[in-house]
Structures are given as structure tokens and as C-alpha cells.
Amino acid sequence: MPDDPKAAARAASPDDDHARSKRDHLAISKLADDLLPALIAKLASSGLGEIEVREGGWRARLRKPAGGDARRVTARGAGEGHSGSGHGTGRPQPSRPARAGETAAEQEASPISATSPAVGIYHPRRDLSEGMRVRTGEKIGTVDVLGVNQDVLVPVDGVIGTSLAEAGEAVEYGQELVRIELTERSPLPAPMPLGQLEPAVARGNA
């Protein structure tokens, strides 16, 4: 039994400098988790060459390499469910965006999915079937949010794989709906490694 529980609780805590750099690193990886996947999907599906976003005290700028796409960074964590515990089995199962620390190899091994753009009722496109070839930005279904449909878009060129949600099922924001398998013929020159994004993430004044 330690004399001072505070000291004991602190024992594992890092020194100040280390803590600061860890905090910065965490903030960057947080930004990568929360913002970059959406940004990359937008960049991939648009004709834009560059996007810059300010969020809190941070700024992230993404530039599309010539002829490149964003395949690796849109990859979702393999088999990663919710890391919290105690959730009911009936709740929609969310996905998790790729973490900054994941290696390219890990991400390459991770399946890619089209995810839900909102919380609502999922309706896949009627003609959707496994093995169907799809292109980045293609609409493969909708999520009905109070009668307003929001499009489910394909994040990357590929082939429709397993369906992860049923037609008419309640889904949450970010939930994986349909796996997208990459094919040999998917054009994947110069994928954008996430590591390259870090230097472009600059701290603002806020």
C-alpha cells in the first residue's frame, strides 16, 4: 500500500516535456482519426487537387499527388469494433478510422468499407450485388434521416464485397455498411502515406 495514493497514481505519468510532446502527438493522431478520413474521401471524390481545413487550433492541408488516390488512408481498422464495453448487442456497430500510427502494411491488410454518412435507416441500391464493379464516389445506397436521404458513397474504386448491414436496418454515423474489395485492376498509383500528412498539420494560434 503506497503512503501517498496521489504519488502512486502519478508514478506512471511522464515528465513534462515528454507529456507535452505526447499531447501534441495525440492531438495530431486525433486529428487524423476525426478529420482526415472525411477529408480524404472528399478529396478522392472531388476533382480538387488540394483541401485545407481549420479545426480548433489546428490546420490540416491535403494535396492529391498527381494521379494518386487516397486508398490507404481511407482504409478502416480490421475487425475493430467499439472499444468501449457494456453496449447492447442491438446497437449499430461503428467502424474506426485508420490510426496515424498504423503502418502502410497494416492498412493495406485492412478491408475498406463504405460507411454510413448519418444516423438513420439504411437502404442499399436495389441492383447492388457482390462482385459488382464500383468507382470512387459512386452512390450505392442511402440512409434515411427523418425522410431525407443521404447518399452512401464508395470511398475507392473496387468491387462490392460483403454487406455488413441489412436493408431497413438502423445504422449509426460512420458504421461500416458494405465492404469494398480492391482488384488487381484498381488503379492505385502513389498511395498517400499518412506519415506524410504530419508535417502538413500545423498548430494555429488558438
Place this chain on the structure above:
Amino acid sequence: MFNKILIANRGEIALRILRACRTLGVGAVVAYSEADRETLAAQLADEAICIGPADARRSYLSAPSVISAAIVTGCDAIHPGYGFLSEDEAFADVVRAHGLTFIGPPAEVLERFASKEATRRLLGSHGLATIPGSGMLRDEAHALEEAERVGYPVIIKPSAGGGGKGMRLVRTARELEDTFKVARSEAKAAFGDDALYLEKFIDDNRHVEVQVAVDRFGHAIHLGERDCSVQRRHQKIIEETPSPALSDAAREDLCQRAVRAVVAAGYENLGTLEFLVDSKGDAYFIEINCRIQVEHPITELCTGVDMVALQIKIAAGEPLGLSQSDIVSRGHAIEFRILAEDPTKDFRPQSGQISAYLAPGGAGVRMDSHLYPGYEVPSYYDSLLGKLCVWGPDRATAIARGEAALRELLVDGVTTNIELHRAILANKVFVDGRVTTNLLDRVGTAPFVAAASR
């Protein structure tokens, strides 16, 4: 009573509402944003649902997302907590249109009390004294005219504002000319509404608020008052009840008048009437908050009433089940808002991972917090990490317990204002119960922080 409630908020209040639901035997679903995936309420809940990205406009502030989440999870009511959509009458209206119940005042009641200026007139007509002030200011010339009439100094306020945001103190006509346009564009930027009004500024005032509860049948009680004079830039940081500023007779009179006025004005559900009390002890009504307040636990500690449960029951159409004689406020309670901000660096909000967390305990100590070791404080939302509340049979005991509990409380990984709280508790002005709302801003927090480190 409801079957299942969607909790459309985050942090400590989501957890607090979850606890109330469990006490009532009502199911609960925690709605969270992507940034709050690991938050304690989402982890403890039987059900949780992600409603959108970190950006609150697309999650906690998105009415379609929140309502859709309630429908797909089979909820019959939505608890908005505080902030976000909690006082949004349009949201309350749409919730009702979808066959759900908004836990708070009905939409038409929220609408009646939406404008601060109109509310002052309304409750003023029902017997509450109000600060001399203007109506909506048409332009700069009108502002100058009105300021002249009520007398400088005046404070310029956005009509749609809250939490002290966008207020400007003006001591001369010259200052008013310099400030008016800026205040207007600030209000527009912050609240989407550039309507301004002005009030006579009462120097050295205290902030005292009365808690009321009114059921659908017009039965009403008050649950005493809270003193929220310890503020920094109009943001409350310490609250206590009862107020050291009021005598028992003045307290009883103020609370009675507040209840009579809200009943006459047709209010429903929990409400908090905020007053400025001047150096002579006169109380002026300033605004009503139509929601659960951050500082509700100190009222709970003294009265024993579960305020969130009461709020849910009223929204479910149940009678209060309490009369004024049932409400006996015992002892003294103090709340310390534990914030992730750095007092030595202009109170800049902090984010990061909590490396160690230890909540204090002991007689009369309550900690409402969503922290745990390893939790990552997101940078997207407010900096409230938790509320340390202490109760004692008298004020001196409450202060002593507060000091002991603050000493015990450990939050590592982000910079907090814990030491500032200890410094304020050790300050003679606080101990004597003489803190006014401008104290911290006038003397600055540096002397408090310096004193604390000695």
C-alpha cells in the same frame, strides 16, 4: 413515465442524466459524436449511438441527427442536457412533431422566454424588479440616447446571447461609439443574431439565482437560491448555496416572488431565475435559464431532491408530488467547476490524455465527472472536466471539506484550475462571503495563483 430516453449531450451531464434514468428505471441511450466515442457515459450506457462527427454542428447541434437517433433506437423522449439544443424552441417543436417528448419546457414556453429583453418585461410585469435598461437598440444614435437615459456605466448585451459571451462594459459615450459596431458584429458572429440591448451596469454586484420547478398543472415550488458570484469573465467557476449575500428574510422574499412570477407568466418545468444583487441587497431580475443548470448538484445536496429526475417527471406530465413545505434546505454546499484550462496562460483551454485521475471522497463530498485514467479530453467542446461539490452543516465546514477534497483530487495529463480553487478558498474575501462578480477580473487571478503556490 417514459420507456427510453435519448441523452443528447456529452461529458459529465450525459453521465448525470444516465444516472437519473437508472434511478427512475427508465432505459437510456447515449448519443455521442465521433470525438466522444470513449466517453464514460457512452461506455456505461446499455446503449449508445454515434450521431455524427466531432463538429457539434453535425452532431450535438444537429436536430435531424439527434431526432433520427431517438427514433431508430426506440426512444420516446430526448434529454438535451445544458447548452447545445437545450433551450432551442424550434428543436423542441420538431421533437414533438415526431411524436417524442422534449425534456424541458414545451416549445411554446421556450418561445415565450426566448428573448431576454421580452422576458425581463414579462416577469417585470409580474412583480420582479429589473435593471433599468433599453429595448432593442436600433442603431448607434439610439444606443447613445438610451445609455444617457439609464446613466453610465452601461453594459451592452446580445439579445440571443448566453454565458456572458459578447457582453461589453461601456463607461462613457465615447466608449459606446467605439464599441457599438464591434458588439453588433460579434453578436452576429456568435449567435447569428445582431440584436443588442443595454442595461445599467451595477458595480460590485453579486449573482444570485433562484431554482424553481413548475409542473403542467401550475403547481410550483422553489428550491432555494444559489450564489454564483465567483466568476471569471462572466463565467461561473464556484457556486454555493445558500447565498452569503442574503438574509433569511430577503432570501424567502426573493424566492417567493420568483415562484409567483413564473407561475403567472405560464412557465413550466425546471427553471432558474438569475438576479444581480447590488451592495444594498436589492435584487434585479436579469434572465431565466429554461434547462437544468450546471450547478444543480449543490441544490440537490441541500434539499435532497434529485433535480434531473424531477425534470424528467415533469416532462412526462406527472405532478410535482412536492409542496413548498416539503423543501427544507439544510446546511451549506459549494461547487467547484474543474476545468481543463491553464490559469497561468490566460486560461487557455487544454486537451490531452488523462494520465492519472483520483476523485476525492469523505463526508459530504460528491464528484460528478466523466474522467478516468486514459481518457482523452477532446479539444472540440467546453473545458468542463467535472464538478466537485461539498456539503457541510454550515459554511465553515463546507469550506473545510472543499479544501480537503481539492487537495485530494488528482487530475494529471492536462492542466486544470484546481490550484486556483484552493487559492480562492484561502482568500479572506471568499471566506467572509463578500465576493462580487467582478473580483477575479478586477484583481486578476495572478495574486490568487501566486498565493496558492506559496
